[in-house]
Structure formats: structure tokens, C-alpha cells
Amino acid sequence: MPENITLTINGARLRATKGDSVLDVALRNGICIPHLCHVKTFTPIGVCRICIVELIKNGKSRVTTSCTLAAEEGMVIKAHSEKIIHARRNIAEMLVAEAPNSKAIQDLAVRCGVKNVRYPFRNKDCVLCGRCVRACTELWQSKSLGFVGRGANRSVRLPFDKRPEYCKRCYSCITMCPMTIAPCSGHMSPGKEAFCGKCETQLSMAGKIVDACVDCRLGESFDCARKPGL
Amino acid sequence: MQNKKEKIRDIRSGEDLRKAAARLKQENNKFKKTVILCAGTGCSASGCLEVGISLQKELKHANLDKEIKIRTTGCHGFCEQGPLMVIEPDNIFYCHVTPEDVRDIVENSLKSDKVIERLLYLDTITDTRIKNDEEIPFYSAQDRTLLGQNKNINPCDINDYIAQGGYKAFIKAFASMNPESIIEEIKKSGLRGRGGGGFPAAKKWEACRRAEGAPKYVICNADEGDPGAYMDRCVLEGNPHAVIEGMLIGAIAIGARHGFIYVRNEYPLAVKHSKIAVQQAEELGLLGENILGNGFSFDIKIARGGGAFVCGESTALMASLEGKVGEPRPKDIHTTESGFNDLPSNLNNVETWANVPLIINKGASWFANKGTEGSKGTKIFALTGQIKNTGLVEVPFGISLRKIIYDIGGGSATSRKIKAVQTGGPSGGCLPESLFDLSVDFETLPQAGSMVGSGGMVVMDESSCMVDVAKYFLDFLIDESCGKCVPCRVGLSRMREIIDNITKGRGSEEELKLLEDTADTISLASLCALGKTAPNPVLSTLKYFRSEYEAHIHEKRCPAGVCRSLIRYSIDKKLCTGCGLCLKVCPHNAISGAKKQPHAIVEEKCAKCGICKDRCPFHVISVS
Numbered sequence: 069m070p071e072n073i074t075l076t077i078n079g080a081r082l083r084a085t086k087g088d089s090v091l092d093v094a095l096r097n098g099i100c101i102p103h104l105c106h107v108k109t110f111t112p113i114g115v116c117r118i119c120i121v122e123l124i125k126n127g128k129s130r131v132t133t134s135c136t137l138a139a140e141e142g143m144v145i146k147a148h149s150e151k152i153i154h155a156r157r158n159i160a161e162m163l164v165a166e167a168p169n170s171k172a173i174q175d176l177a178v179r180c181g182v183k184n185v186r187y188p189f190r191n192k193d194c195v196l197c198g199r200c201v202r203a204c205t206e207l208w209q210s211k212s213l214g215f216v217g218r219g220a221n222r223s224v225r226l227p228f229d230k231r232p233e234y235c236k237r238c239y240s241c242i243t244m245c246p247m248t249i250a251p252c253s254g255h256m257s258p259g260k261e262a263f264c265g266k267c268e269t270q271l272s273m274a275g276k277i278v279d280a281c282v283d284c285r286l287g288e289s290f291d292c293a294r295k296p297g298l
Numbered sequence: 299m300q301n302k303k304e305k306i307r308d309i310r311s312g313e314d315l316r317k318a319a320a321r322l323k324q325e326n327n328k329f330k331k332t333v334i335l336c337a338g339t340g341c342s343a344s345g346c347l348e349v350g351i352s353l354q355k356e357l358k359h360a361n362l363d364k365e366i367k368i369r370t371t372g373c374h375g376f377c378e379q380g381p382l383m384v385i386e387p388d389n390i391f392y393c394h395v396t397p398e399d400v401r402d403i404v405e406n407s408l409k410s411d412k413v414i415e416r417l418l419y420l421d422t423i424t425d426t427r428i429k430n431d432e433e434i435p436f437y438s439a440q441d442r443t444l445l446g447q448n449k450n451i452n453p454c455d456i457n458d459y460i461a462q463g464g465y466k467a468f469i470k471a472f473a474s475m476n477p478e479s480i481i482e483e484i485k486k487s488g489l490r491g492r493g494g495g496g497f498p499a500a501k502k503w504e505a506c507r508r509a510e511g512a513p514k515y516v517i518c519n520a521d522e523g524d525p526g527a528y529m530d531r532c533v534l535e536g537n538p539h540a541v542i543e544g545m546l547i548g549a550i551a552i553g554a555r556h557g558f559i560y561v562r563n564e565y566p567l568a569v570k571h572s573k574i575a576v577q578q579a580e581e582l583g584l585l586g587e588n589i590l591g592n593g594f595s596f597d598i599k600i601a602r603g604g605g606a607f608v609c610g611e612s613t614a615l616m617a618s619l620e621g622k623v624g625e626p627r628p629k630d631i632h633t634t635e636s637g638f639n640d641l642p643s644n645l646n647n648v649e650t651w652a653n654v655p656l657i658i659n660k661g662a663s664w665f666a667n668k669g670t671e672g673s674k675g676t677k678i679f680a681l682t683g684q685i686k687n688t689g690l691v692e693v694p695f696g697i698s699l700r701k702i703i704y705d706i707g708g709g710s711a712t713s714r715k716i717k718a719v720q721t722g723g724p725s726g727g728c729l730p731e732s733l734f735d736l737s738v739d740f741e742t743l744p745q746a747g748s749m750v751g752s753g754g755m756v757v758m759d760e761s762s763c764m765v766d767v768a769k770y771f772l773d774f775l776i777d778e779s780c781g782k783c784v785p786c787r788v789g790l791s792r793m794r795e796i797i798d799n800i801t802k803g804r805g806s807e808e809e810l811k812l813l814e815d816t817a818d819t820i821s822l823a824s825l826c827a828l829g830k831t832a833p834n835p836v837l838s839t840l841k842y843f844r845s846e847y848e849a850h851i852h853e854k855r856c857p858a859g860v861c862r863s864l865i866r867y868s869i870d871k872k873l874c875t876g877c878g879l880c881l882k883v884c885p886h887n888a889i890s891g892a893k894k895q896p897h898a899i900v901e902e903k904c905a906k907c908g909i910c911k912d913r914c915p916f917h918v919i920s921v922s
Contacts, residue, residue, distance in 0.1 A: 114628045115783045117823045131822050136628040151822070158819040162788040186812050187792055196781070215623070218606070220791060222781035 075143040077121075078279055084139045091119050091134035094147060100281045101147050102156065102179045104163070104172070104246060104290065105197040106135040110206055116197050117159050118176065122146040131155070148279040157181045167192045168261040172246035172290035178267050179286045181277045189261035193247060196222055200241035210234055213241055246290040309582050310591055312469040315460065322461035329367040331408060334449055336382040338373025338532055339567060340689070345396065346370075346381035352397040356404045366408055369458070372448040372536015372571075375690035376436055379419060384431065384449065391431040392417040422686070422708075436687045439705045441668065441676050444652055445692045448536035453571045456578040459539040465584060467655035471547045472590060475658075477507060480551040484654070486662035488674035493519055493610070493647030494725065494751045495827065496673070496740035499654075502644055506552045506634040509642035513555035516548045517638065517645040520561035520568060521615060523607035524723025525774060527754030529678035529690055530648040534561065534568040537652065538575035542585070542598060544651030547658055549596045552644050557598040560615055562605045573600050607724075607778035610752075611826050612637070612645045614780070625780045626826035647752070649678060669695035673739035677750065683719075683757035686711045693738070700734040703757055714759040718843070722751025724771045724778075725831030727838025728764060747838040749831070763860035764843040765850055769797045771835035779828065786829030789820040793836060801861040805851040814840060859921040862906040866922050871896040873918040880910035880919065 071086040077094050084093040089112060094101050104116040114133035121134040124144040134147065146152065160180035164173050165187040173195065177185075196215070201224060204213045212235035216225040226232065242248055253264050267286055286292070309315050326332070333353065337346050350370060357363045374382050379393035385407055392403070392414070399417060406412040418427035419434050431437050451458045459465070471480050485500035506514060518541055522530040534541060545557050559576075561568050576598050579585040587595045601619055608614050609624040616638045618624035637643025653675060657665045666674050673695035679702065682688050686708030693702060699719060703709065710716045718728045721738075727748035729736065736742050743749050758767065772794045781787040796813045799805045817833030817840075824830045840847060849855050856864040869880070869889075874896040881889045881897060888904040891897030899910075911919040 112628075113782075114825060117784050117825065120823050132630055133628060133825075137630050155819045155823045158815060159784055159823060162784060162792065162816075162819075165792075166788055186808075188795075195784070196787070217781070219776060219779040219781040219787065222787070 073139060073141040075139050075141070075145065077145040078147055086139060086141070088139045089135050090121060090137045090139055090143070090145055093139055094134065094145075095281070098281045099147060100179075100279060101134055102160070102176055103135060103292075104176055104195075105199060107199055107202070107244065107291070110199070110202040112136045113198055113202070116163070116195075118156060118163075118180065120152055120156060120159075122149050122152055148277065153181065153277050161185055162187065163195055164263055166190050167195050167247060168263065169193075169250060169256055170195075170247045170289075171249040171251045174251045174264055175267060175286040175289055177263065178265055179284065182263065183265070185263045191256070191258050191261055194224060195246070196224065197246060198224075199244040199246065200224060203240040203244045204235075207240055208236070208238060210236065210238075244291075249289045309465070309584060312466075312473055315465055315469055319460050319463060319466075322457050326367070326461060330365045332367045332369055332386040333408070334384040334386065335368060335370045336372075336374045336380060336384075337370040338377070338380075338448075338536060339528065340373060340377030341380035341382055342567075344380040344394075348397045349381050349383070349395050349400060352400045353404070356400050357408075360404055360409065362404070362408060369452050371451060372453050373445075373532035373690060374431075374449060375440075375442070375445050375532075375692070376434075376687070377689040378687055379689075389430045389432070391419060391429065391434070393419050436689070436691075436706055436708070439701065440692050441694050442692045443656060443676050444533065444537075444540075444649070445678060445690060447540065448532070451537055451539075453536055453538055454574050456539060456575065456582065459537070463659070464539055464655075465543055467658035468543050468546045468584070469590075471550055471658050472592070472594070475550075477551045477553065480547060480658070481507065483662045484551070484657060487657045487665040488662075488669075488672075489650065489653055489657060489665065490673060490740060491647055492649035492653070492677065492752065494722070494749065496750060499646060499650055502634055502646070503548065503551050505632065506554075506642050506644040509635045511636075511641045513641065514553055515638045515641060515643040516545050516552060516554045516557045517615070517619070517643055518545055518557070518559040518648055518651050519610060519612070519615060519645055520559055520565070520572075520648045521603045521606075521610040522565075522648075522752060523562065523605070523610055523778070524725075524752055524754045525771075526682040526756045527680045527723055527752055529680050529753050531565050531568050532690055533648050533652050533678070534559075535565070535571050538568075538572045539579065540652040540655055541572070541648055542575055542579055544654035545598060546584070546596060547654050548644065548646070548651065550594065552642075554644065555596060557596060558601050558619060558638075559598060560601045560603055560609075560619060562609075563602040564605045569600065569602055576600060606780075607774075608780045608826070608828050611828055613826070615645065616643060623780075625782050626828070628825060649753075670737060670739045670741075672741050673750075677738075677753060679738075679753045679755045681707050681755050681757070683755075684711050684714070684716070684759040684761070685709070685757040695739045696737045698735050698737055699729065702738065702755065703734065707757065710757075710759050712759060712761075714761055716757055717760050717762060718758050718764065718767075720748075720756040720758065720767065720771075720835070721754065722749035722834075723754040724774050725749060725828070725834055726751045726754070727834045728758075728767060728842065729838070730842040733842075747834065747841055749834070761858055761860070763801075763856050763858035764839040764846045765797065765801055765856075766858075766860045768836045768839045769794070769801060772797060772832075775828070775832045779832070783825040783829060785820045785824045786826075786832060789816050789824075790829075790832055792816055793820075793833065797836070800847060800850045801856070802863040803850065803854040803861075805847075807851065810840075810847060810851065865906060866901070867899050867904060867906060867908070867911060867919060868922060869897050869899060870918040870920065871898070873916060875916060877915065879913055879915065883909050883913050885909065 073086045101119050103119040112135035114136040119134045122129045157180050160177040161182045164177040201213045204210050381395045383392040383395045489499045490496045609618045611626045614624045614626040676694045678692045720728045820833050876894040886905050888900045
């Protein structure tokens with residue numbers, strides 16, 4: 069029997085089912101918490117750290133990812149405090165500097181308020197969000213993809229770098245990948261990477277991070293959980 | 299008449315244990331003298347095993363092997379002076395013992411009661427030889443409640459531990475206490491986790507006791523990986539039964555059925571000793587099914603870790619125990635509720651477990667009397683670096699850094715002044731000399747930007763460049779980061795990029811700001827404690843040694859003369875005798891000059907390795 073609870077996000081008292089993730093509750097209620105590695109039906113792993121929120125408990129604040137945080141009665145969440153917005157912006161900046169050749173990540177950076185990128189671009193093909201790995205493992209129970217290596221050497225690979233027979237070529241991994249759509253300005257060759265930021269006007273409130281969902285369409289390229297039908 | 303060789307069998311009650319201890323003590327008293335040989339990792343490396351072999355030979359030769367007992371023990375702490383030997387009952391302390399000295403020792407100190415002067419510890423300040431270890435400043439300033447036991451115990455022999463009153467605390471907890479009163483006792487003692495976080499042990503135990511699910515687990519974290527720290531290793535190597543006894547008491551309090559000791563495979567001696575200890579405890583019926591015939595069952599398995607630093611983090615450790623990749627997971631649900639195999643698991647550090655029997659035996663107030671308001675008891679620190687006396691030191695909380703570094707450590711090993719101390723390993727920070735009067739405890743050090751951590755203490759003198767030190771720790775953390783979350787994986791490599799630029803003289807004021815901003819983000823948003831504390835070395839050096847960063851950036855100069863891109867080696871033309879030694883040793887052929895003529899360094903070829911400076915017999919090569 070699901071238990072109904074009430075929690076507070078950004079000052080709004082919201083009703084939810086106990087055990088729902090705070091991110092899902094927020095999105096359902098039109099509070100925008102940007103996110104990347106989270107997919108609604110997959111196990112949350114909390115690796116992109118974009119969806120961080122402040123959890124206020126006994127007067128102390130703790131920063132954690134909202135996708136892994138299960139809603140509880142009386143919880144107080146701040147998803148858009150100054151501290152969080154700043155950290156989220158910096159993480160998005162790190163991500164877009166790692167992989168500028170992705171519309172999803174460029175969109176995400178805009179959504180998180182990145183105005184310029186202070187790090188040199190690296191132009192990688194993967195940000196290790198793990199969406200493909202979880203699609204393969206959880207959706208299809210196939211386990212054809214997995215993480216290999218540690219730290220800087222971590223990468224997503226096929227077992228022994230060979231496509232196994234049990235991979236049915238469903239291409240869920242490619243559908244889920246945030247790197248598959250090039251930025252609007254087209255593919256950027258090494259050395260020519262840039263932060264495009266053209267979509268900024270979609271947010272309509274220049275200079276300020278909006279905390280409510282404004283149907284910005286910035287999440288389209290990576291299936292923002294708010295998108296109708298998901 | 300009892301047979302002298304009779305072994306102690308099953309221990310079924312406190313009475314059995316008391317009798318066994320008394321008999322073992324009596325057996326020990328039969329020996330005229332006991333030679334205690336430190337066989338910890340430090341002394342093994344400096345050759346104590348050869349000393350042991352030749353000692354056995356000599357004793358046999360002198361027909362003394364029935365009268366004199368050799369006890370090889372775990373670490374005594376003063377690793378700098380190893381191999382160490384103590385002769386009881388006179389308590390003569392010999393250091394730097396070599397196999398050649400053994401005959402002398404047997405002839406003089408064992409056959410008669412003479413003391414060999416040259417093997418005694420030399421106090422360099424007063425220039426006197428000291429006979430007993432208690433009088434050596436290194437030991438006398440310490441409070442060795444935990445480490446002091448090592449001296450009396452052969453870690454491979456449970457009898458030694460029982461003779462010293464071992465497993466008494468377990469019997470006491472088992473027979474006369476209930477779980478609530480054990481937890482209450484631990485709570486009163488104020489014991490906090492020794493692994494780094496300093497979380498109150500009783501609170502954790504209570505949460506695990508209350509958690510639903512069975513069986514429950516207690517786990518001992520012996521995956522110590524900080525550079526320059528080795529106290530957990532020495533406790534587990536030297537006194538494994540104390541850890542087992544602590545875990546047994548914890549198991550009663552928590553209601554756990556199984557236990558694990560997660561020890562890294564790089565610690566072969568710790569693995570071996572803990573395995574032997576568990577086996578011996580099982581043979582006596584102190585571990586296993588139906589302990590003391592009372593329906594309580596508890597077993598311990600030794601799990602060997604692959605040596606990843608991140609596996610010292612509780613959730614990563616449990617993932618590794620489960621056979622998965624050792625990666626942390628978000629801790630929104632505590633491990634006390636859902637840990638190993640999603641069951642309630644209580645994880646504590648080696649030192650924490652080893653303190654538990656002491657608290658139960660001597661009472662909570664005895665423990666709480668030591669230390670400060672918030673941090674009770676003693677803590678073992680691994681004192682290393684450019685300091686005279688390196689080794690393991692056990693001190694009560696609240697002692698000042700100055701006391702540890704100067705009174706116990708004996709100050710700088712060279713004529714250079716001590717500049718900073720790095721506490722808490724890669725997650726800790728560097729504190730400058732001006733803060734050496736800070737009290738060492740769980741509250742004060744974090745306020746100053748460092749931490750107690752697991753207890754590493756690396757002392758640095760003026761020849762260390764703080765930017766380079768920060769770079770070293772960043773390199774370590776980048777290597778050891780699991781790479782799961784973005785701030786730690788990407789952020790650390792970005793920080794490394796910036797610091798690298800600074801040490802190469804390409805830094806700018808904006809980059810310094812970016813470095814700080816990145817560091818703040820990493821510490822706020824990372825997934826696990828490794829990431830959250832990773833920027834500490836950079837943040838603390840930025841806080842206290844900002845002038846060094848600025849010298850690198852604005853003046854393009856490394857004040858300590860370490861960063862290779864910013865230094866120049868030069869030969870003093872007036873003083874150079876032209877001996878040609880530097881020319882010969884330079885691997886890059888970067889030195890020119892005819893014989894008997896002053897030499898010069900060819901700037902373009904010089905790789906700044908510093909070999910010429912080290913080898914110059916006239917000290918005319920300088921760094922600028």
C-alpha cells in the first residue's frame with residue numbers, strides 16, 4: 069500500500085508517494101531540476117551530479133543528488149539555492165568543456181546558466197553518464213555494455229571489445245546516448261570547439277535561472293523527463 | 299600434576315579463561331629472561347628476521363634456549379631505530395641491532411646482566427645513551443594504551459593475548475552485559491570512528507542494532523591507503539586478537555551473525571596474522587557456532603582487497619566485498635540499514651575495534667578521561683617526513699601538533715626549518731608552522747582546513763614546495779578516483795591542469811580563482827567522501843601558502859627550488875675546482891668545461907635533475 073507523504077521543495081508543499089525520488093516529484097510538479105544521467109525507469113546512480121539539491125535536516129544542510137534521494141515525510145529541499153545554482157553551473161561547465169559536441173550537453177549548460185567556458189575544451193565522445201549501460205542491463209537484461217577501468221581510464225566498452233552474441237542490436241544504447249545529436253551549429257572539429265549558447269533566449273528570463281518548468285525544449289535532445297509522453 | 303605442554307582447550311566460561319591466563323603466566327615466569335624482537339613491517343625491512351635466526355642459533359649454541367624465551371612481536375612504533383630488541387625483565391632497549399651484534403648480546407646481556415652501551419638509544423640533544431624505552435623522549439611523551447600491548451604479544455599466538463588478559467572484555471560483555479548496556483558504555487566513553495570521519499561509534503552501533511533485516515554484519519575496515527600512514531596495518535599485524543575481540547563485542551551489541559575483516563592484499567603480514575588469529579580463536583571456541591555454549595554464533599572471514607584507495611570508503615568497500623567493482627554509491631540510505639548484500643552492516647576501522655575491549659575492560663570513564671570534550675581517548679599517528687624520529691606515535695586527543703612534531707618527533711631531521719605538516723592523508727590539509735599550537739582533535743583540525751583522518755602526519759621542511767605538494771596529492775587522488783561522478787573525475791583533472799600550468803610558470807590570477815572555484819564545487823557536489831575531501835590539500839595550501847602560489851604566477855619563481863621549469867642550476871665559477879665529477883655524473887651531458895678549469899652548465903641541455911648538486915664535493919652548485 070503506497071504511503072502518501074508531504075514534502076517541501078523550494079518552499080512549495082507537495083504531495084508524493086513515499087519512496088519516489090525527489091527529482092521525479094519535482095519534475096511532476098513543474099519544478100525544473102536539470103539532470104543528465106537520470107532516466108525515469110532506470111536505477112538512479114547519481115553520477116552526473118547536475119540534479120544536486122540541498123536537503124535541510126535539523127537545521128543542517130546536506131548536498132545530495134535528487135535522483136537518488138527518496139522522498140520522506142516532512143522533508144525540506146532547496147533545489148535552487150544560490151549555492152546549488154553555482155555548483156550546478158560549474159559542473160555543467162565541466163561537462164560542456166569535456167564534450168562540446170553534443171546538443172544535449174550544450175542545452176544542459178545553457179539551462180544551468182553557463183555563460184562562458186573557462187576550461188580548455190577536450191572534445192571527448194563520452195561523458196560516462198551510464199545511460200547506455202543501464203539501458204542495456206536493465207531494459208534488456210543483456211549486459212553487453214559495461215564500465216571498464218578506473219578514474220581517468222574509465223570508459224564504456226563491450227566485453228573484451230567484441231560485440232557479444234547476446235547483443236541483439238536493439239540500439240537502445242544509441243537512443244539513450246546524450247552524445248548522438250550534434251549541436252545546432254553543427255559538428256565542431258578539434259580546436260574549433262565553442263560554447264554555442266544560442267538557445268538562451270528560450271529561457272526568456274535573461275540573467276536569471278528559472279526554477280519552474282517553462283517548456284524550454286532544451287531537454288528534447290536527451291529526453292528530459294518532463295517531456296510529454298515520458 | 300598437569301602436563302606442561304598441555305594446550306588450553308575450549309573456553310566455555312570466564313572461569314576457564316581466568317585459569318588459562320593464570321597458567322600461561324606461570325609458564326612464562328619459568329623463563330629467566332625474555333627477548334622481545336620487533337618483527338613489524340618496519341623492522342622486518344631493516345633486517346630483524348636475520349637477527350632472529352642468528353639469535354636462535356646463538357641461544358642453542360650457548361645452551362640457553364630452555365631458559366630464555368624469544369618473542370617476536372608486532373610493531374613497537376619506533377621504526378626509525380629498527381631492528382628493535384627489548385630484554386625483559388630489565389627492560390633493556392637495543393636499537394639498530396644487526397646479526398653481528400647477537401653474539402655480544404647473548405654473552406653480555408643474556409648470560410649476565412651487562413648492558414651493551416653502543417646498542418642503546420642515543421639521545422642527540424643530551425648526547426647520552428638511554429637504557430630503558432620508557433625514558434626515551436619519543437616514548438615518554440606518548441600514551442601507548444593500544445600500541446603498548448604489541449610488545450607483550452606474539453601476534454601468531456593466542457596464548458600470549460590470553461596471558462595479557464585478552465578476551466576478558468568479551469567474557470565480561472557476554473556474561474554480565476546486555477546489548478543496550480554495551481552500547482551505553484561505548485556511548486559514555488565517547489569513542490569516535492578512527493577511520494577519518496570521526497562518527498560516534500555508539501550511534502552507528504545503535505542504528506545498526508535498530509535496523510531491520512537479518513543476518514547483520516560487522517566489518518572491520520583495514521583498507522588503509524593514505525600515503526605515509528600505516529597504523530592500522532601495525533595494529534592488525536601486531537595485535538589481531540584485539541580487533542577480533544572488539545568485533546565480537548560489537549557483534550553482541552549489534553546482534554550480528556557474520557563478520558569480515560577487509561584487509562588490503564598489499565599487507566601480506568596483516569593478512570597472514572589475522573588469518574592465524576581467526577583460526578586460533580575458532581579452535582578455542584571463541585568464534586564459530588554456539589560460542590561459550592550459549593547459543594551465540596559469530597564468525598569472521600578475512601577478505602582481501604585489491605588495494606584501491608577508494609575501497610576504504612564504506613559503500614565501495616561493501617561493493618567490493620560483494621564481488622562487484624569497488625565504487626561508492628550514494629549514501630542516502632546508510633550502510634547501517636542497507637550495506638553488505640543490502641543488509642544492515644556496521645563498518646568500523648581497525649583502531650576503533652581495537653579500542654573496544656579496552657573500554658569494556660577499564661570502563662567508559664577511564665577512556666573518557668583522556669582527550670578533549672568532543673574527542674576522547676588516544677589516537678595513533680604515523681609520523682613521517684623530514685623529521686628526526688619517524689614511526690608510530692600514540693597520543694591522547696588534545697595534544698598540540700608542536701608537541702607531536704618537536705617533543706616526540708624530535709624536530710627537523712636536517713638544519714632546515716620545519717615549514718608545514720600535512721595531516722589526514724590526501725583528504726587532509728597542510729598546516730603551517732604558525733598553527734602548530736592547535737590541538738589535535740576532530741573539531742579543531744577541520745576548522746583549520748585539515749582533518750585527523752586516519753592519522754597520517756607528513757612533516758615538511760623548507761625544501762618542500764607547497765604547490766608541488768598539492769600537485770603530488772592531486773596526482774594520487776586522480777589515480778585513485780573511481781571515475782564514477784563528474785566533479786571528482788573531471789574536476790580533479792582540471793585542477794591538475796591548472797596546478798601544472800602554475801608550476802610551469804604559465805599560471806595567471808584568473809586561473810587561481812578558477813582553481814578555487816573548481817575545488818569548492820568538487821567538495822560540495824562529489825558523490826563520496828573521497829571526492830568531497832579531495833580538494834583539501836589544494837585549498838589548505840592556498841589558504842596558508844598563497845604567497846608561494848603567487849610567487850609561481852607573478853614572479854615565475856619557485857621559492858623552495860623544486861618546480862623544475864622555474865629553477866636554474868648554476869656553478870659558482872670562483873669556487874669550482876674543476877674536479878670534473880659533475881661533468882661525469884650528468885646524465886644529459888649538460889655540463890661543459892676543461893679539467894682543472896671552472897665548469898659551466900649548458901642551460902638548453904639541463905633537465906634540472908639535481909644530480910650534479912648532490913654530487914658536488916665542494917657544494918658550489920646552487921639553485922635559483
